[in-house]
Amino acid sequence: MQEPSLQLDWTAYDAYGAGDAYAHLPAHGAGFGKAAAVCIGSRSCQRTDAKGVMCPSFRATQDSSHSTQHRAAMLRAALDGELGERPFEDPRLHEALDLCVACKGCKRECPNGVDMALLRTEALALGLGEAATRTAQQAWLLEEYLAREFKPGELPWQALPDPSPPVLVHGHCHQKAFGAMKALRKVLGGVPGLQVQFIDSSCCGMAGAFGYEAEHHAISMTMAEAELLPAVRAASADTWLLANGTSCRHQIHDGAQREARHLAQLLRAALPATPVGPAAPTP
Known part of the structure; x- marks a missing residue:
């Protein structure tokens, strides 16, 4: 050949x-x-x-x-x-x-x-x-960017509304394989009083479009049922589920009928109600 x-x-x-x-x-x-x-x-x-x-x-x-x-x-x-x-x-x-x-x-x-x-x-x-190589070299996950560009205390996170809900985190495969879970832990650690637990899980099974394909649906659900979905079902109703992967959130929704949030949504909830910074100049 x-x-x-x-x-x-x-x-x-x-x-x-x-x-x-x-x-x-x-x-x-x-x-x-x-x-x-x-x-x-x-x-x-x-x-x-x-x-x-x-x-x-x-x-x-x-x-x-x-x-x-x-x-x-x-x-x-x-x-x-x-x-x-x-x-x-x-x-x-x-x-x-x-x-x-x-x-x-x-x-x-x-x-x-x-x-x-x-x-x-x-x-x-x-x-x-x-072109794909150049794009890959400039691509960062949100948590990687925040952990890289800001020191602890530089971002204005506040405690979530009292009582602060527990947060259960599922890391997607890219985060785990490229060591981005450390950055995620660091960013979450900057939110005062946050109770965080991480699911020890493998791939959610959706894997982008993989789980949407009819011939892969059964194997996709088997992967999800190994660790992820049982952990989600065992979580209390007031627990916030955090999953940055779009397909992971779909798998959680379809397999356990629970809604998962992206990190950006949790951080938005931890922002102060009023803007932080110098007052706007008087006209």
């Missing part, structure tokens, strides 16, 4: 496996192939405990063919020419990648840091190009 036409920058993996007789580097794909070979088959993605994010599709199906390890193996097979001349159109590869919700849990929790979400993007993308 010919070398695949790559759309993303894989040069960070160029030196991977050098001198390692056990790396099993694919014959094609350059850095992309080496990124797939980061998986050494430890099968940490096939654990059955309820800790962390990785791997929501395996945890829902208990089928190893829907795990990070199997997806990496199929990508290596494609790049080794085992799936024919047009490997990225092979239904076996499509089936392996189909239930990946791109949560990036593997990038954070796999012992070797397999970035299956990015590998999947390259396999399916594609024409993302330079």
Whole structure:
């Protein structure tokens, strides 16, 4: 097979496996192939405990063919020419990648840091190009921006109306995989008297448009029922549910008939009733 036409920058993996007789580097794909070979088959993605994010599709199906390890193996097979001349159109590869919700849990929790979400993007993308790279470098979550740009006490948050309601937080996959939960904790910690509890959950199962697709609805609900929806149902009626992910809020609404708020809504409620700052000049 010919070398695949790559759309993303894989040069960070160029030196991977050098001198390692056990790396099993694919014959094609350059850095992309080496990124797939980061998986050494430890099968940490096939654990059955309820800790962390990785791997929501395996945890829902208990089928190893829907795990990070199997997806990496199929990508290596494609790049080794085992799936024919047009490997990225092979239904076996499509089936392996189909239930990946791109949560990036593997990038954070796999012992070797397999970035299956990015590998999947390259396999399916594609024409993302330079414009998408520039946009990604300038994109910040609200909590990341607030935690980065302001010091504690610089923002005018006040305590929520008495009695302050408890807040139950579900972090979406991007927040967890990219370490943004720390920023979220910092921002919430700046609201006086806020009682905050975080749900220890994996992917909500909606994953953007994934859960809206008829063929994925059942697996989406299985993911949601693993930790998220039971925790939401157990929350008291006066608890504020906080979920920044749009699809997460939809999943909570449809699966537990509860309304979740975005961080911006909670912070708006913590703003003072009158503007803070110098008085307007007298005409």
